[in-house]
Amino acid sequence: MSVFSLPKIPPVTKVWRDQIQQKIDTKTKPLGSLGALESVALQISEIQNTTSPTLQNPKLILFAGDHGITEEPVSLYPKDVTWQMVFNFLNGGACANVFAKHSGIGVEVVDSGVDHDWDENTKQLIQKKIRRGTSNFLKSPAMTKEEAFLSLQTGVDLISESKYQNTNVFLFGEMGIGNTSSASLVLSHLTGISLSKLVGKGTGLNPEGKNIKLQILENAYSRTGKLNDPIEILLEFGGFEIGMMAGAMLGAASKQNLFIVDGFITTAAYLLAYHLSPNVKDYAIFSHVSDEEGHIVVLEHYQIKPLLKLNLRLGEGSGALAAYPLIELSVKFLNEMASFADAGVSDSDAKS
Numbered sequence: 625m626s627v628f629s630l631p632k633i634p635p636v637t638k639v640w641r642d643q644i645q646q647k648i649d650t651k652t653k654p655l656g657s658l659g660a661l662e663s664v665a666l667q668i669s670e671i672q673n674t675t676s677p678t679l680q681n682p683k684l685i686l687f688a689g690d691h692g693i694t695e696e697p698v699s700l701y702p703k704d705v706t707w708q709m710v711f712n713f714l715n716g717g718a719c720a721n722v723f724a725k726h727s728g729i730g731v732e733v734v735d736s737g738v739d740h741d742w743d744e745n746t747k748q749l750i751q752k753k754i755r756r757g758t759s760n761f762l763k764s765p766a767m768t769k770e771e772a773f774l775s776l777q778t779g780v781d782l783i784s785e786s787k788y789q790n791t792n793v794f795l796f797g798e799m800g801i802g803n804t805s806s807a808s809l810v811l812s813h814l815t816g817i818s819l820s821k822l823v824g825k826g827t828g829l830n831p832e833g834k835n836i837k838l839q840i841l842e843n844a845y846s847r848t849g850k851l852n853d854p855i856e857i858l859l860e861f862g863g864f865e866i867g868m869m870a871g872a873m874l875g876a877a878s879k880q881n882l883f884i885v886d887g888f889i890t891t892a893a894y895l896l897a898y899h900l901s902p903n904v905k906d907y908a909i910f911s912h913v914s915d916e917e918g919h920i921v922v923l924e925h926y927q928i929k930p931l932l933k934l935n936l937r938l939g940e941g942s943g944a945l946a947a948y949p950l951i952e953l954s955v956k957f958l959n960e961m962a963s964f965a966d967a968g969v970s971d972s973d974a975k976s
Contacts, residue, residue, distance in 0.1 A: 628773035628855075631780055631878035636670045636906035644669040650963045654972070660931060664909060664954035671882055671907060672792070677955050679882075682729045682948070683788065684720060684795040684941045685872060686713060687779075689737035689865030690757030691802030692766065693844070698837045700827045703757070703801045707740035709940075710799065714748050719938060720797060723945035727952070729795065734782070736775065737864030752778050754864045758806075762844045765860045766806070772859035772867055776900075779871020783879065794876045794883040795948065796890050797941020798865050801827070807892035808841055808918060809861035813851045814895050815925050822918030824888075824937075854899040862896070869893035874900065877907040884951065886944040887914035887936065891922055911947035912936060 648662050649655055656662060668677045688710050694703045712718045713733045716725075724731045733749055735742065739756040742749060754774055758766035767775070783794070800806075804826040812819050823838045844861070851857050858867050870893040876883040877897075885894050885908055897904045912932035913920050923930060931947045964971040 626770040626774040628776045633877045633901045633903040635903045651961045661954040665958040679793045681791040682793045684731045686733045686797045687736045687865035687869045688799040689863045690739040692758045692760035694802040695760045696840045698805045720940040736868040761861050775867030776871035779868040780875040783875030792881050795944040797886050798889050806863045807889045810892045813857045824917035866893045870896040873897040877904040884944040885910045888916040888919045912943035
């Protein structure tokens with residue numbers, strides 16, 4: 625039987641806050657004039673317990689998995705697109721690859737539960753397959769409790785692998801046809817927000833298709849009624865890639881590493897992690913609010929303010945990658961921008 629060991633996640637301390645804030649405030653700029661970049665600089669500095677933070681060896685980890693709910697008409701695309709896109713990632717042809725290359729970020733792809741048999745020599749693929757896709761959650765639980773535990777534990781353990789020992793910032797993304805359906809149900813149970821406010825067009829459904837999708841998901845919800853336990857929610861409606869990503873977030877936070885949340889599906893993974901260990905929030909930066917209708921509703925529910933709004937709904941870490949240069953700039957201004965004293969510039973007489 626698989627057992628999940630929830631890692632200990634220390635809260636970020638405020639020991640360095642005054643020193644960090646003083647360094648931010650004495651740069652050659654009006655107080656607060658760099659807005660959200662100042663908040664990001666403060667957060668990263670507090671995570672690293674330093675006034676001179678660094679972003680080392682950033683990695684984008686893409687978790688891929690298939691979903692049994694694709695037996696129902698919830699997506700415009702067939703589930704084969706999941707494994708086909710995995711090949712695209714491995715061959716460097718996806719948006720995620722292009723964006724990652726721009727920022728010098730390594731891309732790693734994890735098979736969490738893709739319904740495909742890979743050649744043993746498939747280059748660069750991290751093979752952690754739990755099963756060839758989840759079960760159809762309209763009819764039965766998506767996975768067993770043992771599989772839910774295994775998905776979480778595999779994600780935690782992945783971050784502890786030696787190849788990541790010099791990485792202190794992770795970006796997370798996903799690929800899985802049907803996973804907006806899974807994420808909608810996970811988020812509805814975790815937040816209490818109705819599915820009608822969460823279910824969107826996913827891969828591009830028209831209004832009629834969206835209504836059909838909503839009805840299917842409401843029927844699935846009725847199968848269990850309201851659930852509160854994160855593990856139970858994961859096993860009933862989650863995906864292997866969502867569970868594994870939640871585990872990876874817990875693993876990153878337990879090592880006091882920053883991680884960047886992408887869009888709607890990664891937010892579902894984040895909230896599973898958060899409801900298991902609330903201190904995980906100290907280590908997360910939300911990159912953007914996606915064009916998936918329920919995303920902004922969930923972010924507002926938790927009073928989360930992401931960095932960007934670009935109407936993205938691609939997934940695969942694209943929003944996290946788009947925001948990463950801003951996160952880099954927040955570190956660079958803190959470390960490289962002159963202070964008033966350094967530059968011989970007169971400071972304001974009044975701080976407010």
